[in-house]
Amino acid sequence: MTPQRVTMITLSVLNIAVSREFYLKLGWQEAKGGNDKIAFFKLRGLYLSLYSRDALTSDIGMPIATRTTGAITLATNYESPDAVDAAYDTALKAGAIDVTKPAKTDWGGYSGMIADPDGHLWEYAHNPFWSFDDDGYLTGNA
Incomplete structure (x- = not known):
């Protein structure tokens, strides 16, 4: 396993x-x-x-409505603040709920949050301490 x-x-x-x-x-x-x-x-x-x-x-x-399962957020990381802004704008045009506009964070990154039509929270983030492979997938700490 x-x-x-x-x-x-x-x-x-x-x-x-x-x-x-x-x-x-x-x-x-x-x-x-x-x-x-x-x-x-x-x-x-x-x-x-x-x-x-x-x-x-x-x-x-x-x-489902009678059980509390706790809050969860899902995240998509991007290579730059500009890429976060572009993804965030695309989500809003697709019908996302604006939760938090992208901005600099206290941990040194850049992120914003949207909710999908059912209220599932998605963070769009740029973490300057993480790196990506050639296909754009997160590989971990830079």
């Missing part, structure tokens, strides 16, 4: 069509296997799935 690995992140959504369209407008490529209850987006080494709240509630056997 490989430790420290995530293979799927599933976001519960109220309207699969609206959420699917939002991520497509961000430029994400939908993977095969989706239907009117679930959509898959292949990332490097894992998938992001959007799953209708009704279907997820049925699968897990309990109402």
